[in-house]
Amino acid sequence: MPSAAAAAAATAVTYTTIPISVSDVIHRSIQNLRAALSSGCRSCREFLPTASPVDFPRSLPDVSVRFRRNYGYFSVNYAVIVAACAAASLIASPIQLILFGSISSLWLVLYFFREDPIFVWGRHVSDWIVFLVLVAASALALLFSGPIAGLTIGIGVGILVSAVHILLRNTEDSFLDENDAVSSGLIAANPNSVSVRR
Template identity: 65%
Template sequence: MSSAAAATYTTIPISGIDVIFRSTQNLSASLSRCRPWPEFLATVSALDIPPSLSAASLRFRRNAAYFSLNYAMIVTACAAVSLITTPIALILLGFVLFLWLILHFFREDPLLVWGRHVSDWAVIAGLVMLSILALYITGPLRNLSIGIIVGLLIAVVHGVLRNPEGLFLDENDAVSTGLIASHSTNRSGGASFTPPV
């Protein structure tokens, strides 16, 4: 485990249940940052064909950064729809995805099992083996692949056709594109102040 990853952990060990509870809160907070669906779907006026391949690439990168959670939800939904004919596979793979989200992607604290620290590599190895086992038992690899590919195609088409003008990731992005002016600082490091006349 790297020292950078260890630095994000809390210093007080907490139980496995608390780790899962905090990971669930992190997942919920992350999902709350999803862009509104009406903004994602936009109006017909926000859709157009980019003038060049480089413009299409830039447009897709900006939209992918701005709508990343929306795209992830679309790919997940397409994968789930592709497994409708095999409900046991849908339930089992949904549970495995939930474990990946809780135990790896949104976990901030070290995982303790029966009082022993479980390394990040052990968690990843266990999740990979569990994923392979779930795919082997249920056998929906072909349907799942088709669902993921359809979801990715939807995301790419939307990312290329959706005009990103007016979409800003944060204040720094708005400053760099000139929507808002940055505050200049004086030599002492403080913000400059111009009194009203």
């Protein structure tokens, strides 16, 4: 039977101390980013099905349903497409590509996928300060890296490719939204409530 001191030492290892170092914050943010990419990114077979993948929308409500379903289900895939098109537009200028990759990484690690507070020299850094520093760094990078026309075109092409996929991807046989399942009567809105017909 383990002693009380051993049990206390085992539980002390599982908790992080506050404040944690910036390197630990970055490490945990990278783990969160990897988990989000692995769980949210759909496979190519699902993204580009072989059996009748292209189907033009029949009406404006059909466009709305497709946008909601496809964007919600393939949002990580669309983000990867936009990032890849933006990176491809900067291939001719390696300095801009490295700068774009660095700024994007800072945003992902320090803002979007960060769970822990940041402490610098023992003082807590507010989320607003992190946001403002990242906005300033992005603006300076765009200002000093030269014309941003190539990057704008790359992002526009990525958004256009994603929009075409959203409109033409048939959603009827691929997945089912919970709200749509409730509205079509496939599942009950409240599983605890059972309606009895007499």
